[in-house]
Amino acid sequence: MKKVFLLALIMLSAFSVNAQTKNQIKFTAKIANRNSDTLVIRGANNFKQVIPINKKGFFAATFEAPKGFYQFGDGREVSSLYLKPNSEVNLTMDAKQFDETIVYKGKGVDESNFLAQYALKTEKFQNEAFTKEEAEFNTMLEAMKKSDLESIQNEKLDPEFQTALKNSMEQFNQYAFQAYQSNVKTNKLKGKPSPEFDYENYKGGKTKLSDLRGKYVYIDLWATWCGPCRAEIPFLQKIEEKYHGKNIEFVSISIDKAKDNDKWKKFVADKNLGGIQLFADKDWESEFVMSYGVTGIPRFILIDPNGNIVNPDADRPSSAELQTQLDALLK
Known part of the structure; x- marks a missing residue:
C-alpha cells in the first residue's frame, strides 16, 4: 500500500x-x-x-x-x-x-x-x-x-x-x-508465471512479454495524465542508463484510453522516453492490468528471465531499494 x-x-x-x-x-x-x-x-x-x-x-x-x-x-x-x-x-x-x-x-x-x-x-x-x-x-x-x-x-x-x-x-x-x-x-503472485501481454509498440508492431524471455523485465504501468507517474520518469531514465547493457529490459505500459493514443505517442516523443514503450489494449480493463489487481498507478512489476514474478508491486525508480535489488540480481 x-x-x-x-x-x-x-x-x-x-x-x-x-x-x-x-x-x-x-x-x-x-x-x-x-x-x-x-x-x-x-x-x-x-x-x-x-x-x-x-x-x-x-x-x-x-x-x-x-x-x-x-x-x-x-x-x-x-x-x-x-x-x-x-x-x-x-x-x-x-x-x-x-x-x-x-x-x-x-x-x-x-x-x-x-x-x-x-x-x-x-x-x-x-x-x-x-x-x-x-x-x-x-x-x-x-x-x-x-x-x-x-x-x-x-x-x-x-x-x-x-x-x-x-x-x-x-x-x-x-x-x-x-x-x-x-x-x-497480489502477494500470492510472487514466484508464479506472469500473465502475458501483447501490446502496441511505439516503434511499430506489437510486443509480447514472451518476446523478452531470458531477461529480467521491469514494468512501469502509467498514464500521461498521472502526475506521480510523470514524477518517476526522470528516475526511471537514470535507472535505464545505469543498467544499460545488463540482462534487463525496461517496459513502460500506458493505460491511457484508446482515444488518447496520439497524445501518448506525442508524450513519448516529446519526453524522449527510452526503454520499450507499449500501449495497453483496454486501459484499466486490460487483462494484464486486471490480472495484477491494479487499482492505482504508477505500479511497477519485476519479472525474472523465466517469466516468473519476482515482485508484483516492486519498488519505484525513485527508491534506493530498487537499485539494491537490481544490483543483487544483475551482478
Whole structure:
C-alpha cells in the first residue's frame, strides 16, 4: 500500500469544502534537502499555485485560494494541507524524511498539522496491518476506526474540516478491507508465471512479454495524465542508463484510453522516453492490468528471465531499494 491511497480519499471526499469565496493566503516553506526549486499547491477546480524558491532559500508566496483541502508536492512526493481564510502558513520539513518531518506553524495551521500526523498514522497502519492474517487485520481495523472518531473530536479544528475528514475516514475504513484482500491476492503472485501481454509498440508492431524471455523485465504501468507517474520518469531514465547493457529490459505500459493514443505517442516523443514503450489494449480493463489487481498507478512489476514474478508491486525508480535489488540480481 502507498500513502497516495489515503491522500486520494481525503482529496476526493473533501473537495466539496471549497467555497467560491477566495481568501488571501501567506505561505512560506523552509525545506532541507529539497528535491526541487519549486513547490506546487493543487486543489479543486484545477487550482494550481507554483511557489519558487527565493534567494534566501525560502519558498514564499501570497495568493488567493478558496477554503478547503489541497495537496502540495515537490515533484517527487505529495502531502495534504488545509487552507482557511487569511491563513499564514509556515512549513518546515526535510525532504529526505518527507512525511515524518512536516511541521506547520503560523495562523490557521491546526488542520494541516492534523493531516500530517494522520497521514503518518494511516501509513503505519497500512504497513503493519496489511501483513497480518485476516482476523488480526480486522481487529486492528476496528481499533483504527475507534481511534479515528476520537481524534477528530477536537474543538480547535474547523467544523467543516471535521465533517469532511470524518467522511474520508469512513471511506478509508470501508475500502481498507477490500484493499487488504487485493494485497493478499497480489502477494500470492510472487514466484508464479506472469500473465502475458501483447501490446502496441511505439516503434511499430506489437510486443509480447514472451518476446523478452531470458531477461529480467521491469514494468512501469502509467498514464500521461498521472502526475506521480510523470514524477518517476526522470528516475526511471537514470535507472535505464545505469543498467544499460545488463540482462534487463525496461517496459513502460500506458493505460491511457484508446482515444488518447496520439497524445501518448506525442508524450513519448516529446519526453524522449527510452526503454520499450507499449500501449495497453483496454486501459484499466486490460487483462494484464486486471490480472495484477491494479487499482492505482504508477505500479511497477519485476519479472525474472523465466517469466516468473519476482515482485508484483516492486519498488519505484525513485527508491534506493530498487537499485539494491537490481544490483543483487544483475551482478
